[in-house]
Amino acid sequence: MMIELSFELNGFPVEIDVEPHLRLLDLLRDGLGETGTKEACGEGECGACTVLVDGRAINSCLFPVGEVGGTAVTTIEGLTGSNGQLSQIQKAFLDNGGTQCGFCAPGMIMTTVALLAENPRPSESEIRSALTGNLCRCTGYVQIVEAIRQAAQVGEVVRP
Ligand code: FES
Numbered sequence: 600m601m602i603e604l605s606f607e608l609n610g611f612p613v614e615i616d617v618e619p620h621l622r623l624l625d626l627l628r629d630g631l632g633e634t635g636t637k638e639a640c641g642e643g644e645c646g647a648c649t650v651l652v653d654g655r656a657i658n659s660c661l662f663p664v665g666e667v668g669g670t671a672v673t674t675i676e677g678l679t680g681s682n683g684q685l686s687q688i689q690k691a692f693l694d695n696g697g698t699q700c701g702f703c704a705p706g707m708i709m710t711t712v713a714l715l716a717e718n719p720r721p722s723e724s725e726i727r728s729a730l731t732g733n734l735c736r737c738t739g740y741v742q743i744v745e746a747i748r749q750a751a752q753v754g755e756v757v758r759p
Pocket residue numbers: 637638639640641642643644645646647648649658659660661
C-alpha cells in the first residue's frame with residue numbers, strides 16, 4: 600500500500616507516493632537523489648544519516664517516512680547557498696580538518712546545526728555531549744570540536 604506524502608525538503612515542497620515503512624534515509628538518497636546524507640551502521644548507532652526534522656536532529660535510517668508528512672526536513676544539501684557556497688559551519692569543518700574521509704561529516708554538521716540553533720555558545724563539554732550519537736573513525740574528534748567552536752564564534756546560526 601502506498602501513501603501520499605507531502606513535506607518540505609530544504610525549503611522546497613515535496614509530494615510523492617511512498618511505502619509508509621520506507622526509511623527516510625532511502626527516500627532521501629534513492630527517491631529524491633539527496634545523497635549527501637550517508638548510511639553507515641543502518642541501526643541508529645553512528646549518526647552518519649543525521650538530518651533535521653522540524654529542527655530536531657534524527658537518525659534517518661530509523662525514521663519511517665510515514666512520520667514525515669507535514670514536517671520540514673533539512674539535509675546537508677540545504678545548508679549550501681543557491682550557487683553552491685558553503686555555510687560557515689561547513690567552512691569551519693574544512694578549516695579545522697574536521698573531515699578526513701568525510702563520511703561522518705554530513706551527520707556531524709547536521710548535529711552541529713541543531714546544537715547551535717538551540718545553544719549558540721556551547722561549552723566544550725556541551726559540544727562533546729551533543730556529539731555522543733555521531734561516530735568518527737578518522738579524526739579523533741579534536742578537530743571536529745574545534746570546528747564547532749569556530750562555527751559558534753563566527754556566530755552564524757542556520758535556522759532549519
Ligand atoms: S546509519 Fe543511521 S545511525 Fe548509523
